[in-house]
Amino acid sequence: MSSSRKGSVRIKGMHCATCVDAVRESMESLEGVDDISVNLATEKATFRFDPDRISMEDIANAVRSTGYDIARDESTLTIGGMHCATCALTIKESLEEVPGVKEAKVNFALGKATVDYDSTLASRSMLAAAVEKAGYKVLEIEGVMAERLARKAELNAVMRDLIIALAFVIPVASITMTYSFWSDLMTTDIRNYILLILAAPVQFFAGFRYYKGAYRAILNKRANMDTLVVLGTSSAFIYSLIVTLSPELVSTPDVYFDTSAVIITLVLAGKYLELRSRGSTSEAIMKLMDLQPSTAVTIRDGAETQVSIDEIKEGDLVLVKPGERMPIDGIVQSGRSSVDESMVTGESIPQEKVEGAEVIGGTVNISGMLKVKATRVGRNTTLAQIVKLVEDAQSSKAPIERYADKIAGYFVPAVLIVAVSTFIFWYYVGSGIWDVGDALSFSLTTFVAVLVIACPCALGLATPTAIVVGTGRGAQLGVLIKDADALETAGKLTTLIFDKTGTLTVGEPKVVKLVLGDAHDERELLYHAGSAERGSEHVLSGAVIEAAREAGIVLDEPETSTVVTGEGVTSIVKGVTIHVGNRRMAARLMSTPSKLDQSITQMEDEGMTVMVCIAQDKMLGAIGVADTLKAGTEEVVRTLTDMGLKVVMLTGDNERTARAIAARAGIQEFRAQLLPKDKASAIRSYQEAGEIVAMVGDGINDAPALAQADIGIAIGSGTDIALESGNIVLVRDDLKGVSTAIRLSRRTFRKIRENLFWALIYNTASIPIAAGILYPFTDWLLSPMIAAGAMAFSSVSVVANASLLRRFRP
Incomplete structure (x- = not known):
């Protein structure tokens, strides 16, 4: 096998030596594969294969035929250059064309793509190549620094283009508006040439990003927001150019250099404000990432040494001085201090820590010096898991967003059809019925106005920005919402079911x-x-x-x-x-x-x-x-009832005990003497009655019930958080988090509905107005410049409305 290559696959489902033998035998039966080694501990098979005789996909299929599966990888790409929902859709389709990619989720608001793929068939470099082939950039720096650098670079680029545009558009607008007062000093032809010279840099330099985006869309056989801006402004500019160079071809010498220049300037201004607002939407997750210090002091052989946190291993002894953040999760070995855990758990009161107490990475040591033994480091720390969970949630799509994406996919082509139809109507039909002056000029104005007033960005940003802000705010309050589906479902709940022991009660009988x-x-x-x-x-x-x-x-x-x-x-x-x-x-x-x-x-x-x-x-x-009730249980139950929710308690206790505890908690409905499987059945009965049910438990003893419920809410405590349990995880052992989670979900979903309503109503109402539907009744026609301003405002307003969720108070 002179042309052989080394290959490897990660295999899921192997439990013993027999499994290893089965996998190895399946691979040995293949022509062109040898030097096979299957490792149970690493769940990995390595081998050499001849790519001329067999493909990696054939090898993967052989493994699957034995009943085992090939482990998939997940990779997150930070992408630059996305301008609207159509860009996100283009990138998604480009990634999903890569062999081995199961699913790609692209978040326009975050500028990220999360890809689930088979590592035997695809690699991160292949994913990056697919994105770049579609005309977009992949930023290789990962993590919070990548996001900040990407946002700053894009913000600076837009600001540069905006400054250039303003430098030229101010004299263009001034000349256009005041020309009638000093027209005797300059002929119309000279004025037009001056406007051409001033407007050209705005059109082709400041506005180059839109030409580039439109060209990229054409290569991908799509039309996006850039297409609309380029068609609209180019139509006005080219018409004006013809009038300037060959005035004899038209009936009037009017030019629209000011229109094209002002539109590009307003669109750039809107983009700048939108980027600023979008930057603030992910503020919460960035604050969480900032909690992790980059270095720590370890004690090895009695000597203190400052090391990178990447070098810390489980079992290392770490010295944490007053004012410093915990670099890892661990157990206090010596010392006494109070620790501020508010940024991780939402607990506002500093917690006392003595020998044997657990500490969470990212929390602040306030008063005394602590020596902490590392129990979780790197990606395994509570903070790292919380950040990952929030990132996953922010990249997910709510069911309602999928409908918005479908609309966005048809939006721009529909606008193009409406714009062309509008031009044809006014030029050939409308101008013969109503007095519109110069038919070509009037028709061109409506054509441009329709193109630039349409706003696919507002539609694309309506849902993801609200999800990003809502899940981020939840993380700050100690409420971890795992995905957008959970967020949407939690906003529709009708029944909330509590397990008794350890949930309503302290759990220490x-x-x-x-x-x-x-x-x-x-x-x-x-x-x-x-x-x-x-x-x-x-x-x-x-x-x-x-x-x-x-x-x-x-x-x-x-x-x-x-x-x-x-x-x-x-x-x-x-x-x-x-x-x-x-x-x-x-x-x-x-x-x-x-x-x-x-x-x-x-x-x-x-x-x-x-x-x-x-x-x-x-x-x-x-x-x-x-077992005593947790502090504040009665208040929480009363709050949930006031929110219109039916509150139910499930317990294995007998009827009398259950009734007494339910009465103390203020719960009217309960079911007693239930086995674990009975609790899941009880939840199913409520669902069959048409209720949307959430189950609140500890995430350990209530797994069947949490899985059966429409939403599982798992309560944790400090480092003891069952992050894999439930759809919503409460970091603190505090029932108030339940009402906080539901109220935040309702508020977030309301913002999503508001944003989608605004985006749809705006486009539904504004496009006909731009097309001149009011002109026959009012003799008023919408200026393309006002249309551009409205389009810019539309995107900014959607992001600003979602950002209000940052003010949510439990």
Whole structure:
């Protein structure tokens, strides 16, 4: 295989040596492939292959035929040169033409493309080449610096062109407006030549970006905003040029150099303001990125050394002085301080940190010096995961945006048809019915006005800018919205379902009451129950074990333990079979004495969860465990109810306990005695009744219910955030985040509707006015210069309206 090349594929789904053998054998059966090595640890296969005899796609298909999959890569490209939604659509189609690309999502507002592709068939360089072939630039610097440099460069370029345009357009406008006062000093022909000389730099230098964009669109067989601007201004300029060079060809010597120059200047001004506004929309994510320091002081062999954060490894000891930011997630080894976590979690009150406490990267050490052992570094830190999640959310598309994209795809061709039709109508029909003066001049004015007043940018920016600002503001408040779908669905919720333990309650239940049955004393009851519960990981088990230890009781390790789903645990301790569980388990095993039964009922009415302990066919007694409601639970429930949401509680507790806790929380509707699978079924029943349901849980014990709900809201705490759980993740263990998430989603979606309404109404109303629909009734015709100003204002207003979300307060 003299022409062989080295190749590799990442394989998903391998679990053991048998899997490795299956993959290797599938590749060995191929002609032109040898030197095969399959590594289970790295989930990667390396080999040599002859590209003249076999392709990488054939090799990938051979792996897939064995039941395994080829891992896909995701790459984000920062792109320069996009001017409107059509540009984004062009780039998307160009990327998706690359072999191996599954999906490309292009965000015009962010200037980014996120590409999901098969690394065996495509590479980042191939993606970049596809973008550049379409006529756009890929900025190779990644991260926050790339965005800032890209925005600054584009902003400076537009400002330069705007200054040039203003330098020439001011004298052009002055001469045009005042010529009638001093026309005896200069002939019309000379004036026209002067205007030509002044307007040409505006048209072809300051406006070159639009010619370049229009040419790029033609190469891609498309029409975009640049096409409209170039056609409109070029028509006015070329007509004026003909009048200037050959005035005998037209009936009047009127020129429109001022029109073309002013239009380009106004469009540039609008673009400058739009870029400034768009820069502020992603301010939140940039602030999050800035939280990560670039260097840190590590302690190695007793010596302090300043290193790049990229050099820090898990287990390293890091010294953090007062005023510095935590470079990593970690555990305090020594020192005492208060830490400001507001920028990461939204918690405004500084948190005390002592030995053993967890700290989050990006937070600020306020008062004392801390030595921190790194537990998560680089991309694994909480901050890095939050930034990635927000970036993904900002790059996603809401369902409503997909409709807007479809409209944008047909928008510019439709405007071109309307513009040409308008010219033909007024020149051949309208001028014969109404007094329009010079037919060619009038028709040209309507043609140009239609082209420049149409604004595809407003349509393209309406949704993504609101999503970028909304998700960014959410991140600042400790609410991580994973994608635009979740944002849109959360804005339409009708029912909110809470899990009880650990969500509505603190999640740290304690034994509050013991009732004796056949046990001689409380110590005997706690010994048997505590020893049996050592075989269970349930949160209530921990409460019983802790109560036994506090009483000074030495517990024994069970020889065997069996968890009985929905009932409790059965363990054998020193040869004695012990059952600890709820009423259901007790009723199955033996009858409960009436006096003890009455005590159990009373405890349940008081909101306790009751566990019965049975050993050697004797009912030793009952243990009442209570978990306090989280602070502010009643207020949050009241707020959600006032928002028009139905609030429901689901719990595995019995009916009496559930009713007592629901009453304390202010919840009217609840379902009790539910197994984990029953909770998912309960949610399904609400959905079948037409409700749009959100489930709030801890993201760990509630996975089936969170997955079943239309929106899963997972509550985390500090570094213990289940970022992979739910559609919305609350960084802080605070139920107020639930109402914040829903209110922010509603507000964001309202901004999206407002922006789309404005963009559609603006174009629907303005294009007919520009076409002269009012002229027969008012003798008034819209000036192309006013049309250009309206177009510029339209884009800016959409971005400015979305930016108001930055002022959202929970």
